[in-house]
Amino acid sequence: MTLRGLFFSLLFLGVCLACSRKTEEVAMSGNPVMEGWYADPEGIIYDDTYWIYPTWSDAYEEQTFFDCFSSKDLVNWTKHSRILDNTEIKWAERAMWAPSVFRKDGKYYFFFGANDVHEGEIGGIGVAVSDRPEGPYKDLLGKPLINDIVNGAQPIDQFVFLDDGACYMYYGGWSHCNIVKLNDDFTALVPFDDGEIYKEVTPENYTEGPFMFKKNGKYYFMWSEGGWGSPDYCVAYAIADSPLGPFNRIGKILQQDPEVATSAGHHSVIHIPGSEDYYIVYHRRPLTETHHNHRATCIDKMTFDENGLINPVKITFEGVAARTIK
Ligand code: FUB
Numbered sequence: 001m002t003l004r005g006l007f008f009s010l011l012f013l014g015v016c017l018a019c020s021r022k023t024e025e026v027a028m029s030g031n032p033v034m035e036g037w038y039a040d041p042e043g044i045i046y047d048d049t050y051w052i053y054p055t056w057s058d059a060y061e062e063q064t065f066f067d068c069f070s071s072k073d074l075v076n077w078t079k080h081s082r083i084l085d086n087t088e089i090k091w092a093e094r095a096m097w098a099p100s101v102f103r104k105d106g107k108y109y110f111f112f113g114a115n116d117v118h119e120g121e122i123g124g125i126g127v128a129v130s131d132r133p134e135g136p137y138k139d140l141l142g143k144p145l146i147n148d149i150v151n152g153a154q155p156i157d158q159f160v161f162l163d164d165g166a167c168y169m170y171y172g173g174w175s176h177c178n179i180v181k182l183n184d185d186f187t188a189l190v191p192f193d194d195g196e197i198y199k200e201v202t203p204e205n206y207t208e209g210p211f212m213f214k215k216n217g218k219y220y221f222m223w224s225e226g227g228w229g230s231p232d233y234c235v236a237y238a239i240a241d242s243p244l245g246p247f248n249r250i251g252k253i254l255q256q257d258p259e260v261a262t263s264a265g266h267h268s269v270i271h272i273p274g275s276e277d278y279y280i281v282y283h284r285r286p287l288t289e290t291h292h293n294h295r296a297t298c299i300d301k302m303t304f305d306e307n308g309l310i311n312p313v314k315i316t317f318e319g320v321a322a323r324t325i326k
Contacts, residue, residue: 026321026322027073027075027321027322028075028318028319028320028321028322029074029075029299029318029319029320029321029322030317030318030319031296031298031299031300031315031316031317031318031319032296032297032298033052033069033074033077033297033298033299033319034052034069034077034079034297036056036296037056037057037058037293037294037295037296038052038054038055038056038057038067038283038295038296038297039054039055039057039098039228039266039283039295039297040054040055040097040098040099040157040209040266040283041053041054041266041267041268041281041282041283041297042054042098042099042100042101042159042268042281043268043269043270043279043281043299044101044268044270045270045272045273045325046103046108046133047325048072048324048325049070049071049072049133049325050070050071050072050074050270050325051068051069051070051071051101051133052068052069052070052071052077052281052297053066053068053099053100053101053110054066054067054068054069054099054283054297055096055097055098055099056096057283057293057294057295058293059293060094060095060116061094063094063095063096063097064085064086064092064093064094064096065082065084065085065086065096066082066083066084066085066096066099066110066112067079067080067081067082067083068080068083068099068133068134068135070133070134072324072325073322073323073324074279074299074319074320074321074322074323075322080134080135082136083110083130083134083135083136083137084096084110084112084128084135084136084137086114088128088136088137088138088139089114089126089128089139090139090142091114091115091122091123091126091142091143091144092114092115092123092126093114093115093123094114094115094116095113095114095115095116095123096112096113096114097112097113097114097116097156097157098112098113098156098157098158098209098266099111099112100112100158100159100160100169101133101160102160102162102167102186103133104167104186106131107129107130107131108129108130108131108132108133108135108137109127109128109129109140109160109186110127110128110129110130110135110137111125111126111127111145111158111160111169112125112126112127112128112158113125113126113155113156113157113158114126114144116154116156117144117147117149117154117155117156118149118154119149122143122144122147123144123147123155124144124145124146124147124148124155124156125144125145125146125155125156125158125169125171126139126140126141126143126144126145127139127140127141127145127186128140129186140186140187141187145186145187145188145189146158146171146180146189150178150198151172151176151178151198151200151202152174152175152176153171153172153173153174153176153177153178153200153202154172154173154174154176155171155172156171156172156173156208157171157172157173157208157209157210157266158170158171159171159210159211159212159268160182161212161213161243163214163219163243166181166243167181167182167186168180168181168182168212168243169181169182170201170210170211170212170221171210172202172206172208172210173207173208174208175202175206175207175208176200176202176206177200177201177202177203177206177210177223178198178199178200178201179198179199179201179243179244180197180198180199199244201221201244201245201246201247203221203223203236203238203245203247203248203249204248204249205225205236205249206223206225207223207224207225207226207227207228208223208224208228208266209223209224209235209265209266209267210222210223211223211267211268211269212243213269213271215271215304215308216308218239218240218241218308219239219240219241219242219243220237220238220239220310221237221238221239221240221245221247222235222236222237222238222253222267222269223235223236223237224265224266224267225252225265226265228263228265228266228292228295229263229292230263231256231262231263231285232255232256232262232263233256233262233263233264233265233266234252234254234255234256234264234265235252235253235254235255235264235265235266235267235280235282236249236250236251236252236253237249237250237251237253237310238250239308239309250309250310252312253302253310253311253312253313254267254280254282254312254313254315255312256284257314257315258287260284260287260315260316260317261284261285261286261287261298261315262284262285262287263283263284263285263295264282264283264284264298264315265282265283265284266282266283267280267281267282267283268280268281268282269281269302270299272323272325276304277301277323278301278302278303278304279299279300279301279302279320280299280300280301280302280313281297281298281299282297282298282299282300283295283296283297283298284296284298284315298315298319299319299320300313300314300315300316300319300320301313301314301320
């Protein structure tokens with residue numbers, strides 16, 4: 001081969017290598033996945049779209065509205081502003097927190113906490129409804145669905161879970177967790193078979209933020225531990241044979257990483273149907289920040305070991321790779 005031939009061959013090889021490297025590059029979500037102080041994110045899939053419904057993290061008096069975010073690929077997120085606020089929810093004055101959403105019979109339901117309610121006050125868990133995931137949502141009841149403090153659980157941080165046709169709601173702050181059953185149109189609670197309306201299911205170390213999913217016939221119950229303003233806020237879990245528990249604590253799966261962020265907690269889980277792809281959506285505090293309200297919404301992969309136990313989550317700056325829903 002001539003010197004000229006060698007030069008062009010090497011040049012061609014270089015171009016090919018550069019091209020192949022380029023096609024291997026995968027778009028990543030990055031963490032946090034959106035701008036702004038957003039906490040308590042509830043992630044869900046509706047059809048071919050991912051949605052995140054968070055709390056606006058601010059002084060309680062400023063927490064008077066909810067935004068949400070949608071994405072087709074986990075990487076590019078669109079903001080939907082003020083999908084619900086306290087001009088619509090007349091009984092809510094402040095501290096509008098921690099949505100849980102649910103689609104039923106073509107309607108989109110939006111459960112939330114409001115007012116940081118204490119004994120004798122108006123507030124607690126409300127429910128709003130819309131024809132579209134991005135709202136606007138309307139107050140369903142004109143009053144809270146749960147106002148009272150039962151079994152010591154502050155009525156906040158609800159999570160709605162469907163199992164075998166029954167719709168359950170886990171909820172509770174102040175280190176107590178209750179389960180209740182919802183009626184068909186989410187306008188009231190219905191008793192369990194034994195006549196009880198509220199059952200306490202608090203696991204060891206529980207603080208708040210319950211979440212449930214089912215995998216291979218087992219019930220994975222998860223919750224946040226510690227104070228949300230502290231760096232050691234974290235998520236732990238249990239596996240049970242029934243949605244009612246008992247929930248025996250297995251261990252922590254999400255927590256601070258001194259190289260990445262502190263206060264990782266109040267999460268939800270997105271599972272892509274028909275796949276083994278699970279994502280944990282949670283909030284955390286950047287290492288450079290100490291303000292308790294500086295919480296940012298992030299996504300990382302959640303995986304299981306061969307026995308079905310959840311592997312500890314590695315929290316990252318890169319986030320997750322682009323993934324569309326087929
Ligand atoms: O964001 C308000 C409250 O902080 C939530 O309800 C708790 O779970 C904690 O994250």
